[in-house]
Amino acid sequence: MITLDRASLRYGDILGLSPTSFSLPMGGGITGLLGPNGAGKSSLLQLLCGLLPPSGGEVRVFGEAPYRNPAVLVRIGMVPEGDRFPAGLRGDRWLRMMGRLSGLAGTELESALARALAMVGMVDRAHLPFSSMSKGMRQRVRLAQGLLHQPELLVLDEPFNGLDPEARLELMETLRGLAGQGKHILVSSHILGEVAQLTDRILLLLRGRLLAEGSVSEIRALLDRHPVELRVHSGDPRAVARWAVEESGLAGLRMEEGAVVLSVRSPRTFLPRFQEAVSQGAFPFTALSPLDLDLDAVFHYLVQDHA
Amino acid sequence: MPLRPSPMTALAALLQGYLPRLVQLRGWVVAALPMVVVLGGLVVSILLRLNGTPSGGATPMALFHLGLAPVMVPIMALVAAPAGIREDMEQRTLPFLLLRPGPVWVLPFARGAGWFLWGGLWLGVACLGLGVLGLEVSTHFLALLLAYWAELAFLSLLGLLFRRGTLWGVLALFLWDPLVRFLPGRLQWFTFIHHVEALAGRSPQGGEGILAQAPVETGFWASALVLLVFGLLCWAAAGWKLHVTPIGLSGGEAEG
Numbered sequence: 001m002i003t004l005d006r007a008s009l010r011y012g013d014i015l016g017l018s019p020t021s022f023s024l025p026m027g028g029g030i031t032g033l034l035g036p037n038g039a040g041k042s043s044l045l046q047l048l049c050g051l052l053p054p055s056g057g058e059v060r061v062f063g064e065a066p067y068r069n070p071a072v073l074v075r076i077g078m079v080p081e082g083d084r085f086p087a088g089l090r091g092d093r094w095l096r097m098m099g100r101l102s103g104l105a106g107t108e109l110e111s112a113l114a115r116a117l118a119m120v121g122m123v124d125r126a127h128l129p130f131s132s133m134s135k136g137m138r139q140r141v142r143l144a145q146g147l148l149h150q151p152e153l154l155v156l157d158e159p160f161n162g163l164d165p166e167a168r169l170e171l172m173e174t175l176r177g178l179a180g181q182g183k184h185i186l187v188s189s190h191i192l193g194e195v196a197q198l199t200d201r202i203l204l205l206l207r208g209r210l211l212a213e214g215s216v217s218e219i220r221a222l223l224d225r226h227p228v229e230l231r232v233h234s235g236d237p238r239a240v241a242r243w244a245v246e247e248s249g250l251a252g253l254r255m256e257e258g259a260v261v262l263s264v265r266s267p268r269t270f271l272p273r274f275q276e277a278v279s280q281g282a283f284p285f286t287a288l289s290p291l292d293l294d295l296d297a298v299f300h301y302l303v304q305d306h307a
Numbered sequence: 308m309p310l311r312p313s314p315m316t317a318l319a320a321l322l323q324g325y326l327p328r329l330v331q332l333r334g335w336v337v338a339a340l341p342m343v344v345v346l347g348g349l350v351v352s353i354l355l356r357l358n359g360t361p362s363g364g365a366t367p368m369a370l371f372h373l374g375l376a377p378v379m380v381p382i383m384a385l386v387a388a389p390a391g392i393r394e395d396m397e398q399r400t401l402p403f404l405l406l407r408p409g410p411v412w413v414l415p416f417a418r419g420a421g422w423f424l425w426g427g428l429w430l431g432v433a434c435l436g437l438g439v440l441g442l443e444v445s446t447h448f449l450a451l452l453l454a455y456w457a458e459l460a461f462l463s464l465l466g467l468l469f470r471r472g473t474l475w476g477v478l479a480l481f482l483w484d485p486l487v488r489f490l491p492g493r494l495q496w497f498t499f500i501h502h503v504e505a506l507a508g509r510s511p512q513g514g515e516g517i518l519a520q521a522p523v524e525t526g527f528w529a530s531a532l533v534l535l536v537f538g539l540l541c542w543a544a545a546g547w548k549l550h551v552t553p554i555g556l557s558g559g560e561a562e563g
Contacts, residue, residue, distance in 0.1 A: 011555075051555055051556065068411060070408035071311075082399065084400050088327060088331050097321065
């Protein structure tokens with residue numbers, strides 16, 4: 001569905017996105033585009049949504065170059081970043097206009113409007129002027145704008161910015177629901193937790209470069225320079241340590257109060273042996289928790305490696 | 308799946324969508340500008356009649372040539388043009404329009420058309436008001452309408468070409484245009500005032516002074532055509548400029 005072949009984007013002398021290649025397949029689901037501010041997320045999204053042409057390389061969405069291409073644009077919905085809204089207009093009037101600009105008309109437009117407003121929970125409040133709406137309400141109207149024409153690909157640039165926790169949760173639920181209906185959703189964020197709550201399929205960007213793509217565990221497995229840290233809670237942490245140093249694949253350990261932290265090179269081979277030792281009563285065991293298998297740790301290591 | 312909207316559909320959608328903007332503060336300023344001149348003229352006329360002094364038709368001509376054509380119509384265009392496509396650029400809502408599958412080149416005209424119709428309506432009312440004072444309505448209205456059309460299109464284009472388009476517009480309309488009396492020969496053609504006067508007759512005042520040049524004669528329909536075509540060319544150029552300019556979310560241009 002989405003293919004980038006050494007696609008890059010420059011803003012004059014500034015490189016927004018280095019030559020980047022990846023492809024996302026057809027089918028529903030959520031893909032997280034992750035990176036700190038200035039990583040190139042918005043640049044990438046603007047290429048995908050046909051807002052900007054690539055400075056080099058090639059971008060294909062639904063098999064075609066998306067830049068100002070109506071055949072592609074009609075299949076994409078985008079919710080840009082920022083609290084931008086047309087001053088002096090009411091939400092529903094603006095949505096009708098955007099619907100007409102998407103090729104909707106008559107009863108088709110009205111039913112699309114009702115459906116999109118229901119999805120974002122704005123049926124009763126869309127008649128308000130933008131200036132009277134809260135930031136969260138405006139974000140929902142913008143989301144309704146992206147959903148109005150029932151796009152196959154929905155792109156959201158930092159959609160959680162400025163939303164209160166309740167609105168964030170509601171938006172996440174909405175996005176999960178849409179993904180469940182078979183839509184492909186691309187969400188950019190600089191907040192790891194948000195993306196981690198939404199999806200396991202991620203693209204990691206840093207300083208205009210695509211660092212990694214795949215699931216968190218797939219990417220973590222590639223980071224073999226960083227052994228996985230496992231905290232083992234035990235009544236006798238020294239016994240755990242003694243057992244561990246006799247095992248191959250241990251990269252290091254450190255003692256903590258009531259626990260030992262083991263650094264292992266390959267959790268896949270280490271964990272079955274650990275499980276076996278626990279079942280044989282080789283040492284007292286309370287709990288095991290991985291310390292750096294989550295998105296935060298993966299992102300931290302990637303940034304560290306590319307610094 | 309929705310179809311790509313035609314240029315007419317996009318035009319109608321934007322006209323309809325942005326209609327409320329016309330009846331907000333900026334729209335009422337546009338409406339008030341010609342009405343101030345007319346109402347002022349009516350008050351003066353009534354006072355003159357009460358004093359038994361006949362105006363002899365001089366008042367409406369003076370109001371037209373000194374107030375409406377050279378001052379109020381340019382100010383109307385200067386007020387209205389930034390509320391067109393420039394407004395979408397300023398408030399960074401242009402990407403919403405560019406992300407839709409409609410034709411991009413139609414956007415500047417579609418955003419300006421409402422302001423043209425609204426301003427044209429009030430210029431019509433103003434001319435009717437001056438008609439009460441004895442002004443011939445139809446040709447004077449046509450002159451004002453075409454001048455407003457051309458100036459609005461010109462300023463909308465400047466707004467797309469330059470960040471300080473309004474400033475360039477002010478310079479063009481209030482420094483260059485009034486020089487018409489002192490411009491030699493065909494250079495007078497490059498002012499809006501010259502064509503307004505070709506349509507509605509020359510101002511009874513002005514034209515004196517040692518630097519004043521002989522006025523160039525231009526036919527009624529020639530000037531009407533010049534203003535009409537100039538406006539069309541400006542809208543077309545604005546559409547072309549938007550069409551060929553990649554505009555991103557930040558509003559700035561990117562190197563494609």
